[in-house]
Amino acid sequence: QVQLVESGGGLVQPGGSLRLSCEASLGIVRAYTMGWFRQVPGKQRELVATITRNGVTTYADSVKGRFIISKDNDEGTVSLQMTNLKPEDTAVYYCHCHIDRTWSPDADFWGQGTQVTVSS
Numbered sequence: 724q725v726q727l728v729e730s731g732g733g734l735v736q737p738g739g740s741l742r743l744s745c746e747a748s749l750g751i752v753r754a755y756t757m758g759w760f761r762q763v764p765g766k767q768r769e770l771v772a773t774i775t776r777n778g779v780t781t782y783a784d785s786v787k788g789r790f791i792i793s794k795d796n797d798e799g800t801v802s803l804q805m806t807n808l809k810p811e812d813t814a815v816y817y818c819h820c821h822i823d824r825t826w827s828p829d830a831d832f833w834g835q836g837t838q839v840t841v842s843s
Contacts, residue, residue: 725832729816732837743803745818753796761814
């Protein structure tokens with residue numbers, strides 16, 4: 724019963740900033756790889772950034788240098804700080820958790836999504 728709840732989306736002008744937040748069920752952020760994905764209508768959901776249990780991060784080439792993923796294990800939250808936003812960043816952003824327990828099949832969980840719109 725992993726639950727992920729995103730917040731922080733909205734409308735910003737090109738060059739602006741937004742900070743997305745994802746609150747996860749107890750213990751999830753500390754134990755598993757977390758990430759942010761995004762999706763626009765008619766296109767496949769794509770990876771934006773991930774952060775492992777140990778804090779190692781990865782980023783899509785399109786957001787490197789502009790987005791930063793971070794987490795707070797005690798609060799159980801994962802954040803995505805987005806700066807220098809571009810119109811092509813417009814999408815629904817989804818929080819993601821990949822669970823790889825040794826005693827059960829791997830599983831993926833998703834939040835409900837939060838809309839980010841970058842427009843003049």
